[in-house]
Structure formats: C-alpha cells, structure tokens
Amino acid sequence: MRKIKKGDDVIVIAGKDKGKRGSVMRVVGDDGLVVQGVNRVKKHQKPNPAKGLDGGITELEMPLHLSNVAIFNFSTKKADRVGFKINDKNQKIRIFKSNGQEIDA
Template identity: 65%
Template sequence: MKKIKKGDDVVIIAGKDKGKRGTVLRVVNTDLVVIEGVNKVKKHERPNPSKGTTGGIVEMEKPIQISNVAIYNPATQKADRVGFKILEDKRKVRYFKSSGQLLDA
C-alpha cells in the first residue's frame, strides 16, 4: 500500500512550487507523481494530422518527486505525515500521524 495515491489532496513541501496545493492526477512510478496545477511546463508540439493534433505551445504538468509532496490534512489545514494501521477486521488503512484520524474510511 502506498502513502500517496491518485485523488489525494497534497501540499508541495519543496521546490519551485512550494506551498501550492493540488490533487494527485496519477502516480507515475514509486517515486514520481503528477499533481494538478503544479510543475507546469510549456512544450512545443509538432502538428500531427494523423492524430488530429494541431501544433503549437502546449502547457502541461510534469511529474514531481514524491518526497517533495505531503498529504493535506483538512482538520489542521497543514501538510501531514501518513502512517498505516491494521483494523480489527484485518483491513490496512492510512491515518494522519498528527491526529490519528483515519484517511481511508
């Protein structure tokens, strides 16, 4: 089980976008995630008539290291660390380290 998953609300804790909040769009691999509205770059694309794309400058989100990202805790309105607990019904769930509140209900 991973500490950060697709759909999680996260805060950037290091880098050029430090302090920004966003939602995880996808997890690229074990150490890279793509976050909505963060680490935006402009890419020059060639037109491709077979795919139906027009050329030009496209703005897109690039992956960011997962170590530079922390889960957003809505109760404290700050970045928080994540831990794992095993419940009585043998389910493994994530929880906020600061408050002990469950992240996966």
Template identity: 60%
Template structure:
C-alpha cells in the first residue's frame, strides 16, 4: 500500500519548492510523484506537423521523489508522517502519526 496516492494534498519538504502545497496529479513509479504546481520546468518542444503539434516553450511539472513530500494534515494544518495499520475487519488504512486520525475516513 502506498502512503502517498493520487489526489492527496502534500507539502514539499526539500528542494527549490520547499513549503509549497499541492495535489498529487499522478504517480510515475513507486518512488516518484508529480505534484500540481511543484518542480515546474520549461521544456523546449519541436513542432511536429504530422501530429499537428506547435513548437515552442512549454512549462510543465516534473516528478519529485516521495521522500521529499509529506501528506498535509488538515487537523494540525501542517505536514505529517503517515503510517499503515490493519483494522479489525482486515482493511488496511492510512493514519497520521501525530494524532492517529485516519487519512481515508
């Protein structure tokens, strides 16, 4: 089970965008996520007339390592660590380590 999933609100802990908040747009692999408005780069794109693409400079989000982001805890209004525990009915759920509240409530 992944501790950080698509759609989660996260806070960047390290890097040039430290302190920024954003939603996880997608998981690239087990170790990298793309966060909305974070790690933006300017990419030079060549025109491709066969596909109808116009060339130019495009600004896009690049992946960031999951160790550099933490889940945002709305109760504490800050970044928080996440744990996984198994409930009595056998479901695995995520919880905030600081206060024990369930993330997927």
C-alpha cells in the first residue's frame, strides 16, 4: 500500500514550489507524483494535424519526487507523515502520524 495516492491533498516541502498545495493527479513510476498546479513548465510543441494538436508554447505539470511532498492534514493545517494501522476488520488503513486520524475516512 502506498503512503500517497491519487487524489490526496499534498504540500510541497522542498524545491522551487515549496509551500504550494495541490491534489495528486497521477502517480508516475515508483517515486514520482504529478501535482495539480505545481512544477509547471513551458513546452514548445510542434503542430501535429494527425493528432489534432496545435503548435505553440504549452504549460504542463511535470512529476515531482515523492520525497519532496508531504500529505496535508486539514485538522492541523500542516504537513504530516503517514503511518499504517490494522483496524478491527483486519484491514490496513492509512493514518496521520501527528494525531492518529484515518486519512481515507
């Protein structure tokens, strides 16, 4: 089970976008995340009529390393770490390390 999944709200803790918050759009490989509105770059793109793409300069989000983000805890309004716990139904669940609340609840 991954500590950070698609749809989680995260905050960037290192790099040029430090302090920005966003939700995880997709997971790339073992240790990459694409976060909405974070790590935006400009890409020069050639037109491709076969795919229906116009040429020009487009902005897109690039992946961040997993170690540069932390999950955002809305109850404490701070970055937090993720832990695991077995609940009473013998299911592995994710919890916030600071206060022990369930993340997926």
